[in-house]
Amino acid sequence: MHEDQVNELIRTLAPQVLGVLVRRGADFATAEDAVQEALIEAVRHWPDSPPDEPKAWLLRVAGRKLIDAQRAEAARRRREERVHDEPPPGPTEQADDTLLLLSRCCHPALSPASAIALTLRAVGGLTTAQIGRAFMVPESTMAQRISRAKRTITGERFDTPGDVRAVLHVLYLIFNEGFTGEISLADEAIRLTRQLAAATTPRAGTETAGARSVSPEPAGSGDPEIAGLLALMLLHHARRDARYTASNELVPLDEQDRSRWDTSMISEGVEVLQAALARDVLGQYQAQAAIAALHDDAPTAEETDWPQILEWYDELTRLTDSPVVALNRAVAVGQVDGPRAGLAVLADLDPKLARWDAVAAHLYERAGDVALAIEHYTTAAGRATSLPEHTHLIKQAARLRAAAQA
């Protein structure tokens, strides 16, 4: 068949074929695309092997293209729907739903990163773009992480009572992400924990963001660990302005300008903590909050009540086998019983632990062993997991060297 003949035939047949497809119920645009693709095939094949029935040929090929397109479209739509199914930005949910939503988002089947992303999106009301920026990943990556998380929890049980601990862990992780740009994840974590505390308080609605509880019923009376975590966050966050210099350098607790601590946040934290402790069901967040409160309470670093802090670390050691707790306890022992006692505690811990060298350096310095302190600060800097920590440890080594030379 000559090319001109093919083109003429095609022009005649194309609208007929399209008509048949649309009449059979195909979407116009999709059918039109399918016909176009069939025409391309026709132009390629007809000159060499002309069909006996050109219209039937075109209809068959276009029909197949249409089915392919519909399959692809259906798959694409399923993917899109998963994205669009994301809960709308909150916090419009009823307070009672907060725990339910949170326990769904923080389901133990999810990886921490997925639970964090889903929580911030579904309960925190952040957009996928904002969450992506906060974690410095592309928006599409974050969208994918969220939709995968939703697929993971589909069909999972999520309303078991034990899940509140999983929720608290995720909120704690969000708090520790701190501040990475436009969104302060620490503020976000506090907001969510407040919401959870209010939702699990029998007299819901008496707790409002930023204001202290005036209700006789303490916040988070459902589980004192909720209040414990809220207190922990407040008591740490109160020091945020003093923790970093303008160029993002870390300022250790004993060198912080305590006048820059947020005193109203501290008193709120203490109040929330006392109400939680009064219920006499101790947990690790309450114990950590108690330690933070003792630090916050000291007008100067020298006036810190280390013996009481050490008691709380002993308590924490009974509650958790966290190596971080064990390391911090060694520091407290060093303050109470002297650096050599602290080093003796440290000797029983695994030197591979993150920050082991940093603690060793600090204790050697206090013990007056400058050479070993410099050595450990340098090792610790090499093993640091954040840039502010790395810089801080290098500076500690530098400070000791400079002092030794002077």
Place this chain on the structure above:
Amino acid sequence: MAKYLLLKHYRHNGPKPVPGTEVMMDQWTPEEITAHIDYMSQFAERLRERGEFVSEGALSPEGTFVRYDGEGRPPVTDGPFAETKDLIAGFMIIDVESQERAYEAAAELSAAPGQGGRPIYEWLEVRPFFAELQGTTE
């Protein structure tokens, strides 16, 4: 606009350090380190203001080599190699008008104050990204 990677090295196989600048940061005074850090963050801020900043990152000195070891087998690791000759400390990606501008920015970064407040004259490796194929290229 073209993207360039500015690479900072802890150590490298490149040109010899400018005499008098060999002393590593952990031998500086705390004030010198602070001045250096301040300069670096101000430099990034200047690039942001000019609309040239893309991203930056600092890398931990210890790395490990990893490779595939066959179906169903765990990855093989080797290292850490803290003593390798070439060790990347960090990077900055910039999007600039020209190669000249990329070099100018690198030189500005290299002028960061070091020991005694003197510029560190650090050698930075400047690597252009492969560009997207132009729509008009045939």
